[in-house]
Amino acid sequence: GIQVEQSPPDLILQEGANSTLRCNFSDSVNNLQWFHQNPWGQLINLFYIPSGTKQNGRLSATTVATERYSLLYISSSQTTDSGVYFCAVEAQGGSEKLVFGKGTKLTVNP
Amino acid sequence: ETGVTQSPTHLIKTRGQQVTLRCSSQSGHNTVSWYQQALGQGPQFIFQYYREEENGRGNFPPRFSGLQFPNYSSELNVNALELDDSALYLCASSLGPAGETQYFGPGTRLLVL
Numbered sequence: 001g002i003q004v005e006q007s008p009p010d011l012i013l014q015e016g017a018n019s020t021l022r023c024n025f026s027d028s029v030n031n032l033q034w035f036h037q038n039p040w041g042q043l044i045n046l047f048y049i050p051s052g053t054k055q056n057g058r059l060s061a062t063t064v065a066t067e068r069y070s071l072l073y074i075s076s077s078q079t080t081d082s083g084v085y086f087c088a089v090e091a092q093g094g095s096e097k098l099v100f101g102k103g104t105k106l107t108v109n110p
Numbered sequence: 111e112t113g114v115t116q117s118p119t120h121l122i123k124t125r126g127q128q129v130t131l132r133c134s135s136q137s138g139h140n141t142v143s144w145y146q147q148a149l150g151q152g153p154q155f156i157f158q159y160y161r162e163e164e165n166g167r168g169n170f171p172p173r174f175s176g177l178q179f180p181n182y183s184s185e186l187n188v189n190a191l192e193l194d195d196s197a198l199y200l201c202a203s204s205l206g207p208a209g210e211t212q213y214f215g216p217g218t219r220l221l222v223l
Contacts, residue, residue, distance in 0.1 A: 030209040041198050043153075043214040050209075086152055090208065097143045097166055098202075098212060100152030
């Protein structure tokens, strides 16, 4: 099945810093989503982005489908951005619906 | 428009028992997918239901089973619980079975003793 790798596994920042999270995947996809998981376990949708670029406030994402990677940018990070960020993909013709990476744990210190 | 809801929020069972978890899909969504998330791991796909039929299954044994009802709500049943079944169980609903944004509920935390 499709493989999803996220990097880095852990990231520690000072408030105000910028960061880039990466997601590599091993096959063509018809769905790619970025999520933020809060401390209570809720998965919050950030982006649905199987290709192209999107922006939402301080967050933006780019997926280059032909090269099989996606990037999540967080600018001017805040302590509330802390948590685990997951990339999840659905392979074209695959039987598994969303395959998740292992996540990037982000800690933003004041 | 209500979001995805799950019940119960927490549950404690003993090994060998059976459990039923429930999920109400977002208004207008006809597809529900279930995931298991062990501590420190990413969610793993269990199965998906589309218009009351199973539409894809991950690498989980048959003691994990499900249902989808005419109103598109869904149940996840786990028989003969094992200690390793302790996890956060998440359901997600979507407008269709493929290529659609999945919206997740808050999850049910299951502890098996």
